[in-house]
Amino acid sequence: MRAVIFDLDGTLVDTVYGHVLAWHKVLEEGGFEVEGWKVHRLIGMSGGLLTKAAAHEIGRELSEGEAERLQKRHGEVYKELMPRRRALPGAIELLRHLHDTRVKFGIATSGRRQDAKPSLDVLQLPAGAVIVDRNDVERAKPEPDLFLAVQEQLKVRPEECYVVGDAVWDLLAARRAAMLGIGLLSGGYGHEELDRAGAYRVYSNPAELLSSIYQLGLRSA
């Protein structure tokens, strides 16, 4: 295996619960009363799909304009709720380890550039790190486009890539990209939920992944 592609929110940065509550509140404002645990299971999809899924959940139609407004509002409410972002334990060290041992890696997020930037800022990424966000592709997760875009930039084959993510959407997109998924519990899904979505391995957080890195058979570039 020659490369590791990371999801961002919930995988490297501890932001999932802020996103859940922000969406919960924004959907409620918009008249979409979706239960918290169902909102949680939608996090990690593109914002457009998430709003459609929420509307479907309560049996309502959603216009493109309404979906766009909800996404914008989510960005604002998230910032109010969680002004500070924290890297997950081991995240900075894991990326540094891959960099130092010359294992290729990149980051692929369903978030838009302006929303992803504050999360990327806490990771102390090396110059030139490969990052692909919502603005770079036509369709976000669970479509495989984000992961395939990173893989192309890393100049490796899909089957040489691991995808590390906290949501079933990462694992679904990984399978569609012919990559091997690794689940992290740090997004709040249960172990079994990630197993069933096809995770090859499940670790608690980036720190546990780093301490188990030799289980992954990674090769330097």
Added chain:
Amino acid sequence: MRAVIFDLDGTLVDTVYGHVLAWHKVLEEGGFEVEGWKVHRLIGMSGGLLTKAAAHEIGRELSEGEAERLQKRHGEVYKELMPRRRALPGAIELLRHLHDTRVKFGIATSGRRQDAKPSLDVLQLPAGAVIVDRNDVERAKPEPDLFLAVQEQLKVRPEECYVVGDAVWDLLAARRAAMLGIGLLSGGYGHEELDRAGAYRVYSNPAELLSSIYQLGLRSA
């Protein structure tokens, strides 16, 4: 089976994600940087145990005074984050159905009275409903005291009681009380996590429990 004892937050009222974020922020303020998903798995314990667990998580000691201050602060932050509480789908209807069919029920919450009241207020409870909170017992969940206090007031035997809860702490306390646990996914745990903690049945939310109520073999008083 002659009685149903309900947990409150996450089981009848959609408050878990607000509690997670409130604790996340309050613990961070206090210098306890605990990951969101780990905070989530502590919800439903008494506030005292939760603060101790959080301190243990990052290898720190916690004084009684500090624990008390964190709990008070949590109540304040929660109210700021989620000023409005929502009953979970089917919660009001389920309690009404039990009342109308004369099946005994009660509510047992690890929350303190002043924190539980706004959640109870949205449930449209019949007059005289049995409610036991943190202030009524010496030790909250995962100790069985709360459930045993409800059972005594309902004048049934423990083995005639179901406990309905969303957290593994409810299921652990139920087993210790010799009652049968029923898990709800509405607190955000995975199905398997509730199964493994000993749930006899798992439903999505109160609405699904109500639509499946004849699976439970309940008897009128």
